[in-house]
Amino acid sequence: MVTGYLAGFEPAMREALAEAARCGADVPVGAVVLDQAGQIIGRGHNQRESGADPTAHAEMLLLREAAQRFGAWRLGDATLYVTKEPCLMCAGAMIAARIKRLVYGARDPKNLTLEAVIDGALATTGTAPRGAGLVQAVQRAVYVRTVEALLTLAADKSTASEVRAVTQAKLVEIRRRADSRSATDAYLAHRIDLYLSDPAKFAPAEPIEAPPGMPIGEDE
Helix, strand or coil, X not given: CCCHHHHHHHHHHHHHHHHHCCCCCCCCCEEEEECCCCCEEEEXXXXXXXXXXXXXXXXXXXXXXXXXXXXXXXXXXXXXXXXXXXXXXXXXXXXXXXXXXXXXXXXXXXXXXXXXXXXXXXXXXXCCCCCCHHHHHHHHHHHHHHHHHHHHHHHCCCCCHHHHHHHHHHHHHHHHHCCCCCHHHHHHHHXXXXXXXXXXXXXXXXXXXXXXCCCCCCCC
8 A cells, every 4th residue: 555645646556557458468557637626538558559650658548648638738837647768759749738747657667768868967967957847856856865865865874985985975965955945855955964964873764756745746
């Protein structure tokens, strides 16, 4: 059973899983999109093989259905739930549709995805690149997980001293660049301060998608 911050996502994700079960010979990926009132306005499951269509991903099909039902291509108040991390094509379509928030289940490390691109930016710059809407929502989730991973590495007593020193230096840099006006940065600054004040007593956090109480899809 899912608890805490992620529990609110479970009912819609179960609907997405039900869509995935309809895939037949296709890779089982399902998705649903909800309007601001929490009503499902679009459903989709992968039909790339059955439809001989390279674009017939679950997300693409449901965005078309939702736009037709809604009577407009802009879906700015919608939340999209999908069982697997979207590919760049689907992520681009969500951005074009102005999807407000994305919630996905399994990561897809084998393929080039939106999160893989953002991970590369994090590795290069030490911070998540800024964007709007969906992209910013994913960035915040990745940024939180990345910094928490650094904190866990630094706090692990088995980590080599050289690695710990480099990790601590990166954490200090992230703390210095934190923007107090950002809910994400304020949360991570607090976490880093806890570690730096007493590394021996620091407790790594449970995996989370966003700082408690902050919907990952809303602009800061």
